[in-house]
Amino acid sequence: MDTVSLFKPEIQELLEGRDWPQLRAILREFPAPDISDLLRELDESKRILVLRLLPKHILPEVFSYLDPRLQEDTLRAITAEETRMILAGMPPDDRTEFLEELPGQAIQKMLNFLSAEDRREALQLLGYPAESVGRLMTPDYVAVRPEWTAAEALAQVRRKGLDSETIMVLYVTDAAGKLTGVLGLRRLILAGPEERVAGIMIPAVISISALEDREKAVQLIQRYDLAALPIVDANKVLLGIVTIDDLFDVAEEEVTEDIQKSAAVAPLKASYREASALSLYGKRVAWLASLLGISVITTGIIAAQTEMISSAIALSFFIPLLIGTGGNTGNQSATLMIRALATGDIHSAQWGQALVREIGIGVLLGGTMGLASWLLGFFNGGMKIAVVVALAMTTIVIVSSVLGVILPIVLQRLRIDPAVASNPLIASVMDILGLVIYFAVARAVL
Amino acid sequence: MDTVSLFKPEIQELLEGRDWPQLRAILREFPAPDISDLLRELDESKRILVLRLLPKHILPEVFSYLDPRLQEDTLRAITAEETRMILAGMPPDDRTEFLEELPGQAIQKMLNFLSAEDRREALQLLGYPAESVGRLMTPDYVAVRPEWTAAEALAQVRRKGLDSETIMVLYVTDAAGKLTGVLGLRRLILAGPEERVAGIMIPAVISISALEDREKAVQLIQRYDLAALPIVDANKVLLGIVTIDDLFDVAEEEVTEDIQKSAAVAPLKASYREASALSLYGKRVAWLASLLGISVITTGIIAAQTEMISSAIALSFFIPLLIGTGGNTGNQSATLMIRALATGDIHSAQWGQALVREIGIGVLLGGTMGLASWLLGFFNGGMKIAVVVALAMTTIVIVSSVLGVILPIVLQRLRIDPAVASNPLIASVMDILGLVIYFAVARAVL
Numbered sequence: 001m002d003t004v005s006l007f008k009p010e011i012q013e014l015l016e017g018r019d020w021p022q023l024r025a026i027l028r029e030f031p032a033p034d035i036s037d038l039l040r041e042l043d044e045s046k047r048i049l050v051l052r053l054l055p056k057h058i059l060p061e062v063f064s065y066l067d068p069r070l071q072e073d074t075l076r077a078i079t080a081e082e083t084r085m086i087l088a089g090m091p092p093d094d095r096t097e098f099l100e101e102l103p104g105q106a107i108q109k110m111l112n113f114l115s116a117e118d119r120r121e122a123l124q125l126l127g128y129p130a131e132s133v134g135r136l137m138t139p140d141y142v143a144v145r146p147e148w149t150a151a152e153a154l155a156q157v158r159r160k161g162l163d164s165e166t167i168m169v170l171y172v173t174d175a176a177g178k179l180t181g182v183l184g185l186r187r188l189i190l191a192g193p194e195e196r197v198a199g200i201m202i203p204a205v206i207s208i209s210a211l212e213d214r215e216k217a218v219q220l221i222q223r224y225d226l227a228a229l230p231i232v233d234a235n236k237v238l239l240g241i242v243t244i245d246d247l248f249d250v251a252e253e254e255v256t257e258d259i260q261k262s263a264a265v266a267p268l269k270a271s272y273r274e275a276s277a278l279s280l281y282g283k284r285v286a287w288l289a290s291l292l293g294i295s296v297i298t299t300g301i302i303a304a305q306t307e308m309i310s311s312a313i314a315l316s317f318f319i320p321l322l323i324g325t326g327g328n329t330g331n332q333s334a335t336l337m338i339r340a341l342a343t344g345d346i347h348s349a350q351w352g353q354a355l356v357r358e359i360g361i362g363v364l365l366g367g368t369m370g371l372a373s374w375l376l377g378f379f380n381g382g383m384k385i386a387v388v389v390a391l392a393m394t395t396i397v398i399v400s401s402v403l404g405v406i407l408p409i410v411l412q413r414l415r416i417d418p419a420v421a422s423n424p425l426i427a428s429v430m431d432i433l434g435l436v437i438y439f440a441v442a443r444a445v446l
Numbered sequence: 447m448d449t450v451s452l453f454k455p456e457i458q459e460l461l462e463g464r465d466w467p468q469l470r471a472i473l474r475e476f477p478a479p480d481i482s483d484l485l486r487e488l489d490e491s492k493r494i495l496v497l498r499l500l501p502k503h504i505l506p507e508v509f510s511y512l513d514p515r516l517q518e519d520t521l522r523a524i525t526a527e528e529t530r531m532i533l534a535g536m537p538p539d540d541r542t543e544f545l546e547e548l549p550g551q552a553i554q555k556m557l558n559f560l561s562a563e564d565r566r567e568a569l570q571l572l573g574y575p576a577e578s579v580g581r582l583m584t585p586d587y588v589a590v591r592p593e594w595t596a597a598e599a600l601a602q603v604r605r606k607g608l609d610s611e612t613i614m615v616l617y618v619t620d621a622a623g624k625l626t627g628v629l630g631l632r633r634l635i636l637a638g639p640e641e642r643v644a645g646i647m648i649p650a651v652i653s654i655s656a657l658e659d660r661e662k663a664v665q666l667i668q669r670y671d672l673a674a675l676p677i678v679d680a681n682k683v684l685l686g687i688v689t690i691d692d693l694f695d696v697a698e699e700e701v702t703e704d705i706q707k708s709a710a711v712a713p714l715k716a717s718y719r720e721a722s723a724l725s726l727y728g729k730r731v732a733w734l735a736s737l738l739g740i741s742v743i744t745t746g747i748i749a750a751q752t753e754m755i756s757s758a759i760a761l762s763f764f765i766p767l768l769i770g771t772g773g774n775t776g777n778q779s780a781t782l783m784i785r786a787l788a789t790g791d792i793h794s795a796q797w798g799q800a801l802v803r804e805i806g807i808g809v810l811l812g813g814t815m816g817l818a819s820w821l822l823g824f825f826n827g828g829m830k831i832a833v834v835v836a837l838a839m840t841t842i843v844i845v846s847s848v849l850g851v852i853l854p855i856v857l858q859r860l861r862i863d864p865a866v867a868s869n870p871l872i873a874s875v876m877d878i879l880g881l882v883i884y885f886a887v888a889r890a891v892l
Binding site for chain 1: 612614650698701724752764767774781792815
């Protein structure tokens with residue numbers, strides 16, 4: 001995938017030899033993301049040189065693939081005219097993404113470079129909440145009227161198609177701009193020239209409000225296998241579309257965020273490769289310290305049992321084993337549940353069913369693990385210890401299985417992302433519950 | 447999103463009243479995925495009734511959205527002619543997906559329903575390895591020749607476009623079928639009718655071998671923001687394309703699998719909602735038992751220190767705290783690393799840089815956590831215990847941070863999916879290392 005990097009020595013040589021024509025010829029061979037990678041590896045003066053050698057029409061695209069920090073550096077180094085050209089050449093959705101990464105002052109400066117129409121558009125898109133679908137919107141689609149003939153609709157495709165993100169689907173809007181249907185290009189081409197759009201369109205349109213969370217758009221486009229999703233306001237007026245390739249990127253970001261949360265790391269925003277040690281420390285220390293705060297309780301629980309442990313020191317041998325298995329089991333069921341909630345495989349209303357099944361699984365797992373730990377206990381501490389360890393293990397596995405299903409649902413009901421219920425939190429909670437169960441069983445048996 | 451479910455009582459009523467025309471009218475209002483959801487909720491006789499009421503052209507689509515088990519049940523209940531119609535109407539890539547879920551015998555039976563040409567195609571697609579790009583391929587694209595004029599290419603779009611998955615991009619192949627370029631529809635329309643395709647196409651084509659892992663295709667289509675990715679053989683001959691919507695589904699499946707592996711659950715294959723308690727038990731028990739096997743070592747380590755613990759019982763209070771924090775820290779760095787490897791944010795060759803940074807982070811985190819646990823130790827066990835706990839904590843946090851970066855890379859080098867290095871495994875390893883460190887420090891200080 002690092003196709004350009006292979007050419008880096010050659011490109012460096014051409015740069016040093018100031019062989020501009022040859023360099024320009026090589027550069028136009030590569031796709032924009034590869035050129036962006038190359039730019040990242042060059043120092044600033046060379047980066048600007050290469051940017052200026054690029055054919056005009058691919059410059060905005062290359063720019064939009066750069067990291068936000070490099071974009072800012074680049075803008076500082078190029079002329080106002082070049083800035084204007086780059087901004088004007090970016091598709092509206094890429095432009096919004098670029099602008100939203102900038103600090104407030106810089107946004108204003110950038111907006112001044114835009115034409116009046118582009119500025120109005122950019123301001124409107126930036127007006128939507130940060131994680132909303134509105135931010136991802138592009139107004140580049142083909143709209144047709146229900147009363148038009150197929151021939152008129154095709155003429156509209158020819159007029160507007162070149163500036164559109166897709167022409168495979170046309171959007172049918174009435175005089176008030178309300179979305180009333182969609183029309184596939186294939187169906188349109190197959191229709192007689194005098195047929196009305198209203199007669200050949202599909203009236204059931206999957207659409208989404210511009211204020212909805214962008215994750216919802218990902219779910220819809222996936223469920224209905226769409227190439228683009230129309231975005232509407234409260235009155236069903238068509239505002240724009242969001243295309244599947246942009247939602248693909250959103251889906252990856254959301255998954256990365258969920259995974260980071262599930263590992264008790266605050267979402268990074270920047271890429272892991274580029275994050276500094278200090279910022280990573282910041283993203284991790286608060287969670288670690290909070291979990292330590294929870295774990296302090298375990299110290300107290302064990303301290304309260306000093307007497308019992310002193311009289312049966314073998315009890316202490318099994319502490320890591322028991323609480324570790326509790327954490328592992330809880331993590332298994334929590335992770336399955338969290339992912340099922342995230343993909344829409346399970347709705348939080350169906351928790352009853354999931355819970356009943358999880359109790360069954362917990363009993364099966366608890367029985368198996370209890371039996372295994374009975375053997376361990378027997379060989380390490382004799383019959384009585386074996387009974388205590390086996391009973392505690394079975395109870396802990398059942399409790400943690402069930403907790404793994406309940407915790408994500410409770411968090412979702414409280415409008416907290418269930419992803420945080422994953423391992424570290426559930427492991428810490430199970431450390432405490434595990435010890436309580438263990439010592440209660442020990443007290444009863446010994 | 448369950449739009450049809452809202453109508454379920456009404457649909458049930460129409461079914462019972464045998465009001466076929468009204469039912470048919472309602473059904474054509476809904477998109478295929480919604481109708482599939484409805485079918486899932488009906489009993490078998492009603493399901494077949496509803497299927498037969500559907501307009502012919504949407505039946506194959508509705509069928510392709512059903513779960514594999516329901517697809518099989520349905521095929522058993524309908525006529526041979528209906529089967530033939532459904533199979534013939536499915537796009538080649540959906541058909542491959544359907545066939546690969548069937549048991550061997552059933553595949554043969556299904557293939558007999560296909561036309562000679564469709565059968566050849568299906569057999570070819572099924573010949574590619576299970577997780578390869580070849581399985582996702584569709585031959586429905588528009589190919590043009592480099593020596594053709596723009597007018598000839600446009601005529602080809604009109605001829606073949608209706609059966610193609612996309613016409614936004616055309617693929618340029620030479621007489622031997624070798625992929626030599628791509629041509630955007632926009633560029634084609636803007637070109638003069640006599641211009642040659644060779645002169646307006648983009649010669650640098652991002653393509654992928656049919657034998658490559660499908661995850662690679664996901665990375666490519668995302669990196670280059672493509673709507674479809676051309677698939678070639680070893681000689682660069684174009685075999686087919688894979689479209690972004692299919693890769694979107696692949697990406698979700700792969701993420702779900704990775705997440706399940708990271709929670710020590712064998713990948714489910716079926717959806718979580720539909721998996722039985724017994725199969726979930728099977729997917730979980732082997733990992734849990736293996737982790738228990740690893741954790742047994744902790745029992746031995748503590749047992750070996752019986753004498754020291756008896757003389758300073760307070761040492762036992764901090765065991766869960768120390769090994770828990772070790773697990774949490776290791777999980778943080780392992781999860782960040784695993785995700786960065788999965789998205790291509792970091793290549794395994796860049797591990798040196800990641801390691802150096804992680805040591806820095808480990809020292810910062812270790813210092814903070816050590817300080818916090820010094821306080822805890824001081825109030826629970828006095829000065830000496832406080833020093834032991836703080837030193838052990840600092841060492842454990844540093845070691846686990848570093849281990850979290852190294853373990854995924856080592857696994858990837860061994861061609862094991864790094865996702866399995868996530869929490870449960872690293873927590874179990876840190877349980878052992880944590881205890882070893884703790885008792886070593888205790889022995890040195892006390």
